[in-house]
Amino acid sequence: RKEVEQDPGPFNVPEGATVAFNCTYSNSASQSFFWYRQDCRKEPKLLMSVYSSGNEDGRFTAQLNRASQYISLLIRDSKLSDSATYLCVVNPFLHSGYALNFGKGTSLLVTP
Amino acid sequence: DADVTQTPRNRITKTGKRIMLECSQTKGHDRMYWYRQDPGLGLRLIYYSFDVKDINKGEISDGYSVSRQAQAKFSLSLESAIPNQTALYFCATSGMGPDTQYFGPGTRLTVL
Numbered sequence: 001r002k003e004v005e006q007d008p009g010p011f012n013v014p015e016g017a018t019v020a021f022n023c024t025y026s027n028s029a030s031q032s033f034f035w036y037r038q039d040c041r042k043e044p045k046l047l048m049s050v051y052s053s054g055n056e057d058g059r060f061t062a063q064l065n066r067a068s069q070y071i072s073l074l075i076r077d078s079k080l081s082d083s084a085t086y087l088c089v090v091n092p093f094l095h096s097g098y099a100l101n102f103g104k105g106t107s108l109l110v111t112p
Numbered sequence: 113d114a115d116v117t118q119t120p121r122n123r124i125t126k127t128g129k130r131i132m133l134e135c136s137q138t139k140g141h142d143r144m145y146w147y148r149q150d151p152g153l154g155l156r157l158i159y160y161s162f163d164v165k166d167i168n169k170g171e172i173s174d175g176y177s178v179s180r181q182a183q184a185k186f187s188l189s190l191e192s193a194i195p196n197q198t199a200l201y202f203c204a205t206s207g208m209g210p211d212t213q214y215f216g217p218g219t220r221l222t223v224l
Contacts, residue, residue, distance in 0.1 A: 104154035
């Protein structure tokens with residue numbers, strides 16, 4: 001079983017829509033969590049870290065549910081420029097040092 | 113200037129050839145990583161290094177070797193390239209602790 005699971009999508013949404021992605025992880029001892037954004041054929045870039053209390057950065061909100069071992073990303077008022085693949089990333093910490101576990105990504109396409 | 117650079121950015125080679133991919137960073141990080149990305153498989157860790165004298169195998173190290181020449185340089189070698197090593201290769205760095213990782217722009221390798 002893959003340690004980090006994501007719905008691959010694609011999610012096709014109109015501009016201005018709200019879209020949510022979920023991710024589940026298998027290692028309950030995981031210590032830190034991130035969402036990365038990856039544009040086509042480009043490197044992954046950190047979008048935001050995810051904290052237990054939930055955190056918001058502009059139109060983006062990330063939530064962590066440790067009991068259910070899932071992470072979510074909410075994008076409000078979608079822009080065309082939000083089209084990308086969003087990677088859920090988990091740091092298992094105790095079991096593999098500081099090597100991150102990456103989900104396969106969820107593809108988002110925002111249309112006019 | 114980019115904090116993490118990779119050379120070459122694109123490479124086409126033939127089966128059986130030896131290939132070296134190079135990574136340099138100016139972030140001052142001790143930890144460096146090599147990943148490959150294939151469509152539908154996501155990012156997979158090949159090797160990682162926590163300092164110049166510490167090299168560790170990742171999930172898919174067979175067919176690859178690495179060299180950590182200095183804190184800022186981490187090279188990946190394919191001793192005898194084969195077609196299923198055709199992929200997008202990323203180098204990444206991170207600081208101490210359960211930190212996130214910062215990626216280079218990637219090397220697109222095609223083995224014919």
